[in-house]
Amino acid sequence: MKGRVLVVDDEVNIRETISDILTDENYKVILASDGNEAEKKFLFEDIDVVILDILLPDKNGMEILKKFQKDFPIIPVIIISGHADIKMAVEAMKIGAFDFIEKPLSIERLISTVKNALMVKQLRIENINLKLKIPEVNFIGKSPVMREILDSIEKIAQSDASVMITGENGTGKELIARILHNKSKRRFYPFVGINCAAIPETLIESELFGYEKGAFTGAIKQKKGKIELAHKGTLFLDEVADLSLSAQAKILRVLQERQFERIGGHESISVDVRIISATNKDLMEEMKKGNFREDLFYRLNVIPIHIPPLRERKEDIRELANFFLSEYNSKNNTSLKFTEKALKLLEKYDWPGNVRELKNFLERVFVLSESPLIDEKDILKNITFPRSNYYEEYEGMTLKEAKIKFEKQLITSRLLKYDNNISKAAESLGIDRTYLHKKINELGIFSQKENFGRDV
Known part of the structure; x- marks a missing residue:
């Protein structure tokens, strides 16, 4: 046609x-x-x-x-x-x-x-x-799993098939959805997103389908819903697992017949829209519980994309950190840089909040940094590493070797935290200054020896 x-x-x-x-x-x-x-x-x-x-x-x-x-x-x-x-x-x-x-x-x-x-x-x-000027959207990642996803985006974007994006919070599901839209033939039409979990169940249908004047108390004029606003473009259903069963049935009809009615209306409205969904839940489990329609799942899950958490692709952390640093420098006219040790420290952390947590954390580090060079001290001031990370490092060591390594890490960490102030570091460790000096010499902590011994 x-x-x-x-x-x-x-x-x-x-x-x-x-x-x-x-x-x-x-x-x-x-x-x-x-x-x-x-x-x-x-x-x-x-x-x-x-x-x-x-x-x-x-x-x-x-x-x-x-x-x-x-x-x-x-x-x-x-x-x-x-x-x-x-x-x-x-x-x-x-x-x-x-x-x-x-x-x-x-x-x-x-x-x-x-x-x-x-x-x-x-x-x-x-x-x-x-x-x-359609904004350029980039997904940063060089790990094999992300390269595989990004390499397939171009082909997926050219299709009108529904896409289901899964992954933990903060992994970048909406970013992938926007890239799909921007690379598709629908890029000149709207990208309309709705967070299904953020809207009360009583309001979600009016947000999705719109309503006619007088449809309910407070409906003083006609309102178009997200589906209608996304006509010819892309509708992004974030946290789709949180849709009510009633709304799920109506979404299914849109997918099957490409038609819907506004609340309080009787006219069927034709719509041409591509639906991309996202969730952090296990939809197979939700279907078993009766919380999600099986027929809708298969309609939405034509092309599945799973974004792994950041802890499973740690090779992306360095690239992400440098990207966020470059972004910050550009916006704030600064010239901050990471030391190699700072980047290695970032790579050791699991980032349970994924990319979102990393971005927010680094913004805090950038703002609070007192030097153009961001080192381990700046990282350690703002983050607490889980103990499990340390236990893995001691695998295969004798008790004596593990004790020496632990003491060296702990003392180095405290010295960095207190800017090499011996008195404050010793106090936090519960030992006197003399003993701390002795341990520094025994363990060979000499990287910044010229600064050790400061009391203020």
């Missing part, structure tokens, strides 16, 4: 003739006999081009043209009339008509004008989006 054309004319023969001509050219044709019907079809159908008779029984064609131009300026309107004159044609073109064709219609002229109008509509869309 080349496009959808709305034909508005009060003469049955004219409507049917235009419909036959354009249908043969592989256009989808929607018919309206007057202005009121035209406005209704315009609201509930996905229209690419309008062919409008200037003289209608209920409304003046010029008035309808003005309304269409005001509400939907991106859609070309072709004016037709058997009563054409130069003055009327000039007025229609001034208002914004794409072209003016006089009856009786020339088949060749009609076909070429509709074809050109469709091309102009696409150019208008591209022009708008170039002005908006």
